[in-house]
Amino acid sequence: MTISHLLDELIHSTYYRDQVAWIERLPERAAQYAEPKQPLHPTLTSILEALDIRQLYTHQTMALDAVRAGGHVVIVTSTASGKTLCYNIPVLETILEHPGTRALYLFPTKALAQDQLKGLLRYREALPDLPLLAGTYDGDTPPNTRRKLRDEGNIILTNPDMLHQGIIPNHTRWGEFFSSLKYVVIDEIHAYRGIFGSNVANVIRRLTRICRHYGANPQFICCSATIANPQELAENLTGVPLTTITGDHDGSPKGPKSFVLWNPPHLDDSMVERRAANSDARDLMVELIRRRFPTIAFVRTRNGAELLYRYCQEGLQHHSPSLARSIRAYRSGYLPEERREIERQLFEGELLGVTSTSALELGIDVGSLSASLMVGYPGTISSTWQQAGRAGRGTEESLAILIAHNTPIDQYLMQNPKYFFGESPENAVIDPSNPYIVLGHLRCAARELPIGVEDETLFGEYAPAVLDILQESGQVRPLNGKWYWTGGGYPASDVSLRNINDNTYTIVDTTGDENQVIGSIDEIGAFTQTHTEAVYLHDAETYFVDNLDLAQRIAYIRKADVDYYTQSITEANIRVDQEEVQRKWNKTGVHFGDVTVTTTVYMFRKIKFGSRDSIGYGNLDLPPQDLQTNAVWLVPPLGTLKKVKEAGRLPVEGMLAIANVITEVIPLFSMCDVVDIGGTVDSSNTGVPTLFVYDKYPGGLGFAQKVYDIMEQVVEGCWTLIHACRCEGGCPSCVGSPVPIYVQHGPDTEIKGRIPDKEAALVILHDLLGKEPYIPKPVTHPRVSMVEVAALPEAPKREVKPLPESVELRIRQRVQGLKKK
CATH class of the missing domain: 3.40.50.300 (P-loop containing nucleotide triphosphate hydrolases)
Structure with a gap:
């Protein structure tokens, strides 16, 4: 059977309910x-x-x-x-x-x-x-x-x-x-x-x-x-x-590929909720493996890989126990020898399926795969093509299926396939001059070799100011125009390239006679995924967290046969510390500066496997976490808010709707993941409902700054997505933004999972963009507001650009912390 015949059978199968939103036939390409x-x-x-x-x-x-x-x-x-x-x-x-x-x-x-x-x-x-x-x-x-x-x-x-x-x-x-x-x-x-x-x-x-x-x-x-x-x-x-x-x-040859945009069906005639993407992914993967088509399924998180692995095993078990053994999960957190064995099994054809995070997105040779399933939009067009390209490496025919979540960006792509199959608009954003990052590397560099004035320029405009702070703390000293390391320890061990949070927790399995370390996790992940009474997934097994020891930074877990997993619930407040720049766009104030986001993980919910029904809640007593970062905030004109009120609607509901959409739209313009940015609405800083978009890393990494520069395009993208949705008053595919299964934490989570006012959002967006005034539908039910979140040779001349005051204070605090190590 060919891929084309299989796709035709899927479309005519008994469980097919018009899931195919688009099929792009990518033709064969000859070599040049x-x-x-x-x-x-x-x-x-x-x-x-x-x-x-x-x-x-x-x-x-x-x-x-x-x-x-x-x-x-x-x-x-x-x-x-x-x-x-x-x-x-x-x-x-x-x-x-x-x-x-x-x-x-x-x-x-x-x-x-x-x-x-x-x-x-x-x-x-x-x-x-x-x-x-x-x-x-x-x-x-x-x-x-x-x-x-x-x-x-x-x-x-x-x-x-x-x-x-x-x-x-x-x-x-x-x-x-x-x-x-x-x-x-x-x-x-x-x-x-x-x-x-x-x-x-x-x-x-x-x-x-x-x-x-x-x-x-x-x-x-x-x-x-x-x-x-x-x-x-x-x-x-x-x-x-x-x-x-x-x-x-590009002169390389390509085999024919069918690229399918697959939208799970609505659950009922209300046309609001859709079937879970994981459910359709399970059905498709089971069918492909049954037909002996080697398949890879990409998911967003470790938890997602484990859940789909578990579901597919259960589905294949009904057909053949040997087929159930021909699929594995692949993600970070496994031991290196486990991952290499899975890679070998894939390359040599011993496995017919693997559920993976983006760990297999890169160019590891896993042999010949026939199909690639992507459960949810990977976050960038680049990553989507990378994942789709894992199938059909060579000239053979292949299949790629993007299975949509019921989230704004996924539904936007389902409705606008030409956007996806056109050009790639995203940019890759890095900020090498971020003083929080530069601090660690200047300490490393000073220990490696004395830093001369000419070297300072390598590390960005704030490097001289950071070096001065290091001198005051006694970690470097100037001599003959160079900075020499005088601190102790091994500075490179203080810098983690992949996670700026210094606190790492160890995950210890206590099931057997001897405790066994099975992984590690950063502090935010520990609070949201391995808190006391959480259910942690590893190699399709469920583990119950008996205790999260904050002092020792250890999560003690044990195997437990439970039929649910857990999802944390957070709340956040945001405070403006210092405004750096502002501008007027039409009548709207757009601002950028330093903010502090305080997050508390205060509760968790228990979610049933398969049905995703909520079966209970639990309270948590974890300390709040402060994030000092950068944000862009949009202050709507009073006249715009007045128009919403005159229509009998609440302005905050319209702003919440835009906040739900904007963090999903930003990745279309700036290469970041939805977990890199947060969006919330707050009135405590400005007196009116204000939209904040912030970087989820200390000191910021350039994402909020990028949005400040292109706010007009981003807001236009929000309008396009909401306007194109055919629902009556708002749904999860536009302003509703449900919390996907892969979301484990985030200060902005509390504004998701609900349906704000689509009509109020359109009134605001039309006014912000200078479009013809939008006449909202008559109010048929009252809108309910929510609580807002609130004596040596002369050294060469050096130019020292001062750090922003709040950044300097935090840099000094971090330096003192590093000095004690």
């Missing part, structure tokens, strides 16, 4: 080849021919020519287009011509580095005399292997975390490697966004300093999936100008 300006090295030509590579695609040739010319390059082509050859060919060619050449390959995960090593070793298998010593250098590498790679390896594959904590701080042991470093390859750069990308950009700046110290000036070769600003992102990451090779020059 080109010859490089200079022939390849003869030995390399022989190796490639042995691997059945006799011609280069056009984008591979362009990349090779650009690297040969000595430039920094970023390659942006589709999934499975052969981007790996774009850097392997010039690196291997240079090693053949100059055997002392070294290269550093950087991948966002250990698993991807290990997978890419397999590809490199195939070159040596084709030519055993190839002067290649390559290996992964990470936390799992044995000490003897580390030493050999450090002293003799010419290609080191690693991840940003190991580069940050294990390699750069010990650069004196790596002197020969760094002095011969010719290439730095950064693969999957689209993964480096938000807090992770901002941290990695600072790690690269530290690497650049070390290379200069040893007399090297390596070329950067970057690869990315399709995003709107690949050159900007790559240059922000590396700090150097790059040449971009875009998808317009």
Whole structure:
């Protein structure tokens, strides 16, 4: 049976209820080849021919020519287009011509580095005399292997975390490697966004300093999936100008693909609620596995992967116990050996299905998959194409199905397929100059090498001010125009690249005779997912949390056979600390500045597996958490609010409706996840219902600043989504924004899960956008308001840009905390 026949059968099956909103038929594409300006090295030509590579695609040739010319390059082509050859060919060619050449390959995960090593070793298998010593250098590498790679390896594959904590701080042991470093390859750069990308950009700046110290000036070769600003992102990451090779020059062949937008059916004639996306995903995955089509299903969170795994196992058990054993879950939190075994089983065809978080979105070779299911919009168009591309890697026919949640952005895509299948409008946002992030990396850099005035510019405009604070605390001292480290400890251990929260909790399983550590979680996750009496999911097993020890930062759990899971409930207040900028847009005030969001996890609900019925609640006694961050806030004109009141409606309800929509619309314009930003409505700061959008990270990461710059486009997007919805008075697909199954926490959660006033929102949006006044439908029932959330040689001259007062205070507090470590 072919994919096309299977899709036809699904559409004509008994449980089909018009779920297919759109089918995009992506045609087969023939390969396009080109010859490089200079022939390849003869030995390399022989190796490639042995691997059945006799011609280069056009984008591979362009990349090779650009690297040969000595430039920094970023390659942006589709999934499975052969981007790996774009850097392997010039690196291997240079090693053949100059055997002392070294290269550093950087991948966002250990698993991807290990997978890419397999590809490199195939070159040596084709030519055993190839002067290649390559290996992964990470936390799992044995000490003897580390030493050999450090002293003799010419290609080191690693991840940003190991580069940050294990390699750069010990650069004196790596002197020969760094002095011969010719290439730095950064693969999957689209993964480096938000807090992770901002941290990695600072790690690269530290690497650049070390290379200069040893007399090297390596070329950067970057690869990315399709995003709107690949050159900007790559240059922000590396700090150097790059040449971009875009998808317009992608010469790789593609097999035919059917890309389906699948919208679960309404539950009743009210046309409000829809069937859960997980339920449709289970039915589709069970059907695909029954027909022996290898399938991957992507979900948003660990919990989601475990839930779908559990549901599919139950569904397959009815057909065949062996089929039930042919599916696994894959996510972070599993032990490394468990993940590698799942990867091996997939690659060798032992598994027919896997439910995964985005951990398998990147280019790990998992063999030939026929179908990719995406349960809910992944958050960016780039990620969606990456996940869809995991099926049909090669020229065979494949299937991709995006299964919509009943949330605004998912329903927008169902109603506007041309938007999705058109161009990618999102940007990847990082903020390398964020003083909270720079603080940690300046401490690391000072310990690695004295920081000169010329080095300060590498770390952004606030670096001099942060260094002055470090001097006052006794952690650095100036001498001959340079800053020397005088603090103690190992600063790199104080900086976590992937989570700015310093507090990490250990998850301990007490089921057996001996306690066993099965994972770790940050403090926010601990409060929301492993609080006392929570149900924690791991490898499709349910665990009951007996106690969350806040002093020891340990969650004690035990296996428990329960038929429900838990979801935390939070409340939040927001306070404006300092306004930095403001502007008038039409009659509306748009402001940006520092705010404090205080969050309290005060309750949890118990939710039945399958039906998702709420079967009980529990109270929690957890301390509140303060988040000092950046926000943009929109203050509607009094005249706009008056028009809403004159229509017999409550302005706060209209603003709440917009708040529900805006955090779902922002990812269309700025590459961030819905968990990176919060939206709420508050009147305590301005006296009127005011919409706040804030970054969910200390000090901010640029998302709120981006919204401040493009507020008009974002508000227009909100209007488009709400106006296009065919419901009468508001529904979960527009202003209602139910809390999806994968949402575990968030200060803005309390404004979701309800239906605010769609008509009031349209009155406000029409007025804000200067459109023709909107005449709302007559009020048929009263709107209910909710409670609003409330004597040496003269040193070179330095220019020190002062930090904002509130930021400086918090930086000083953090410095004192680090000093005590």
